[in-house]
Amino acid sequence: MIKATNMTKVFNANKQNEIIVLKGIDLEITEGEFCTIVGKSGSGKTTLLKCLSGLETITTGEIVMNKKNMVGLNKKEVNAFRRSDISFVFQEYNLIDDLTLHENIYLEHPTSEEIESLIDEWDIRKAIHLFPEQCSGGQQQKAAILRALSKKAKILFCDEPTGALDGKSSKEVLSVLQRLQKSHRTTIVLITHNDQITHISSRVVTIHDGKKIKDEQNSRVEIVENLEW
Template sequence: MSYIEFENVTKVYHVGEVDIHALAGVDFAVEKGEVVIVAGASGAGKSTILNILGGMDTPTAGRIVVDGARVDQMNEKQLTDYRRYDIGFVFQFYNLVQNLTALENVELATEICRDPLVPSKVLADVGLQERINNFPSQLSGGEQQRVAIARALAKNPKLLLCDEPTGALDYVTGKQILKVLQEMSRSYGMTVIIITHNLALCPMGDRVFRVKSGKIISAEYNEHPTDIDEIEW
């Protein structure tokens, strides 16, 4: 059994009289510690996959396993615990608490965890040792996204889920963020899933899924993923 398994996962949204088939039978498997790139056009179903994997949305049908647990069979209370303890989420727009420092933002997230990492250590790992006492407004976009990554990682989750983590950043800064994600996966053995529109990023993934019209149209395994430094787009 793999660390993550999706089996024939479907999602239908009912909007008025219309059924939107956001996921039309998604199957994939991921092993622990892998970096996974999920690529595809707008509306393909990427965020729906990530939100279902992260317990923020529920499937219409299908089987979802994470580390031996059936996520599709969880009740509300179990889903709350799953989101709280097992999932770290990184979004496009950082979502930091503006009146807390970088360190305090990370500490806040670790307060609700069972076995968190040391916030100052994780902030140092993402390259922010000098900035831990700054407020978000005193940090660049790339630095704020590093805080958001540190906040998600410090929970010591099973999965780090990133929905367009470089979507609001320029080329160089976006590349630095992807490098942090690749390094954190390697140093912590963290399973990291990254959604992107950018097909050029595919070589950085241990695994690459391309999504179209609610289906996975290709699943590749890279024996030797490329360092992000060597990728240009």
């Protein structure tokens, strides 16, 4: 589903303030895999996620996603691919200020019974017709996650999706992600500081100083509901 070969990312190349963020990373993620990327702050996790998803261009190397060579696509083609095949959950929510939570969740997509059920299950129905600035961080984060799920994309990229949530809400969200992976074979690539999430992942990749230093299959994947939070 996703294959990166000798991927590098350099900011301010050939300038005095040049920063090499990714240093020759090889990574292959199969269809339906729940891959968690971990590492200390500044290790290159977020840049790796952005490069894999096409939000950032890579400096050298190759990325093939769903049989398409992303390096060979122009900006218009990359945007079209992202609209059709990829969903995102950002740490910053990225909700539209003048749309209600409900409007943000669906945008151009039709309403669905599954999403409406999650709105109730996640206890945000009371805020669903409010604007983002009127809602708590947790309510905004849940809306951002539901927006990604409503798209029903083949690949879901998540940047600290439970960062603004308490333990109970984190468990609810991760349970849905795990069900999505199993029932729809959605490929999930998630970066986090939360070690608990590594226990529910089928694959754990560790990044340090822009390099992949560990890549492990999880021999015993835990069910979210069985974990203590």
